[in-house]
Amino acid sequence: MTAVTDCLDCPLRRRPLFVPMTEDELAFQRRFKAGELQIPIGGEILTQGQGSGSLFTVLSGMAVRSVLMEDGRRQVISFVFPGDLIGLQSGLMGEARHTVTAVTEVVLCVFPRNRVWDLFTSHPGRAYDLTWIAAVEEHFLGETVATLGQRDATQRVAWALVRIWRRLVALRMETDGTVPFPFRQQDLSDALGLSVVHTNRVIVALRREGLAEILGRRLAIHDYARLCNVAGLDMEKDDVRPIL
Amino acid sequence: MTAVTDCLDCPLRRRPLFVPMTEDELAFQRRFKAGELQIPIGGEILTQGQGSGSLFTVLSGMAVRSVLMEDGRRQVISFVFPGDLIGLQSGLMGEARHTVTAVTEVVLCVFPRNRVWDLFTSHPGRAYDLTWIAAVEEHFLGETVATLGQRDATQRVAWALVRIWRRLVALRMETDGTVPFPFRQQDLSDALGLSVVHTNRVIVALRREGLAEILGRRLAIHDYARLCNVAGLDMEKDDVRPIL
DNA sequence: CGGCAGCTTGACTACGGTCAATGACCGTGG
């Protein structure tokens, strides 16, 4: 049980991926933040069908956002990384439409939902950022739809690996040419609409090709340019975004 | 060339699908609305890669939101109906990430982008609604991802038909048990990640089963309950949402 | 050391893609 991180000392917000905060915004954040929550591996941050009294920003750790379908199948909607906002939908629309499950231990900043309105009335800049965050999320989902709709298995896997890689690099989580990769192949396949078996075959193929490799919960990309090419992604960097 | 609709007389905002506006909001909308734009069939409301100086709300007509991929394939991200907001992403993130193409003649309310900020500073309620709209959109895309990832061809087509049906019914556009259906089978297949050929086979099968039928640019659902069942959707109504 | 979760591989199957041809409908111009 470590002490709660003061927003002033927050290591995340200074990463190049995020839009810098003004002094004023920072002051507001400090008041807005109600505390921290620690979730163990496998724990649920949000549960489909249940309301939540809070909004969260991931301070550290990773998670998976998924929906459970009637027939028991699972679709992973997105992977969740430090800096991501969780609970906007349930915050604005009532109950959560998906489940968010921690795949590592996760530490969350907690923002009370009943004060979101304050944010809109007294901090339009932050409100704007909130909308911006939602728009960024929407954009990613659009790309995901395009991937599931149009790309074949190899392209999909390459796409997912590149996306995860880029995000973690932008967060400065790369060491020795590898980034953490706490997801199971099952998570990947549920995200990409493939069977685990086939996903595995593709991963093995990419490894043999010398493109990328998943080893001991870490991901190494050996030929970034070629992998991007396979994925159908250009090599440009991710846009910056605000962080709450 | 008919006269511009005054927000006061706007037929859309009173539909049960939308959250009613307060007097105050209505007054603001009237000032915010810069005019109308009429787009012919096949015209582009927004073009991928280009910025746009405006936000739009669809007043009438339908469109298709799509991304063009490197290899020339097309993914339809969503279908666009009256009441939908267009251009939030390009408004907040710079350039449009997708193209919106009119499939009928479309009339748009135009909101100048440079006044969006006013909305955040002086009308927090509207700003909140804007975020809400973004969250709703995100939710739909999540469902789309789940559909493309987990459902087979028949379920996908059924899902799309039910979604379109529900939306148009909520907009009161049903007559004689049918709703307008201006989309080509190509649009459907591009939305569902199927080939036109296979999409057609499924549509024919659904028709033979007496579940649903597309005839002369109109969609008839003959067995709503069963179709929902095939689609893997429960029969509950859509949530209400704000309209800009 | 045993058990379980997750990764890997092989053999077979099937859903949906591709290619190709035909048909229905419509607007245009000779």
Add this chain to the structure above:
DNA sequence: CCACGGTCATTGACCGTAGTCAAGCTGCCG
């Protein structure tokens, strides 16, 4: 008025990617 060309829907034959089933493997934790 009809011939022509275009777009979209429909159907058939064939094929290939990815799913399913099943078995073994590896590594970790109790």
